[in-house]
Amino acid sequence: MIYTADELNNADRDELIGIILSLQKNIARMTQNQELILEQIAILRGQRFGRHSEKMNVIDGQMSLFFNEPEATASEPGTQAEEPDFEEVVIRRKKKQKGKREDDLKGMPVTVIKHEMSEEELKEAFPDGKYKRLPDEVYKRLEFHPASFE
Numbered sequence: 001m002i003y004t005a006d007e008l009n010n011a012d013r014d015e016l017i018g019i020i021l022s023l024q025k026n027i028a029r030m031t032q033n034q035e036l037i038l039e040q041i042a043i044l045r046g047q048r049f050g051r052h053s054e055k056m057n058v059i060d061g062q063m064s065l066f067f068n069e070p071e072a073t074a075s076e077p078g079t080q081a082e083e084p085d086f087e088e089v090v091i092r093r094k095k096k097q098k099g100k101r102e103d104d105l106k107g108m109p110v111t112v113i114k115h116e117m118s119e120e121e122l123k124e125a126f127p128d129g130k131y132k133r134l135p136d137e138v139y140k141r142l143e144f145h146p147a148s149f150e
Contacts, residue, residue, distance in 0.1 A: 003019065101140075105140060105142065108142065
């Protein structure tokens with residue numbers, strides 16, 4: 001119940017004490033609920049983001065469902081297996097053939113694209129006439145056009 005300021009001013013002492021005691025009980029209950037919720041959040045975070053491992057608790061003398069014979073016998077003294085001799089394998093790589101790309105692209109159609117400006121365009125771009133022609137650069141690109149039906 002929500003009290004107004006006038007109701008609290010007009011209430012007698014016993015009513016005010018009862019209201020304060022009920023509010024204290026509510027605060028204690030809410031604090032306890034908050035602590036429980038925080039504890040649950042901590043547990044869930046630990047389960048979700050905490051450390052995960054596949055450790056198994058093995059009791060001595062009890063049979064295991066998982067057979068671990070190689071590891072069990074390897075730990076016994078005098079049962080060390082001999083290491084096999086390893087051979088070194090040398091991988092020989094072929095050297096790249098010179099001119100192979102030229103040979104592969106020999107039968108392909110060639111399209112020459114020239115990027116040149118006319119004398120008038122050069123005078124427009126360089127009114128003082130100070131420009132230098134750069135050496136030609138040759139690029140070879142293979143364009144792939146998927147097969148189509150007509």
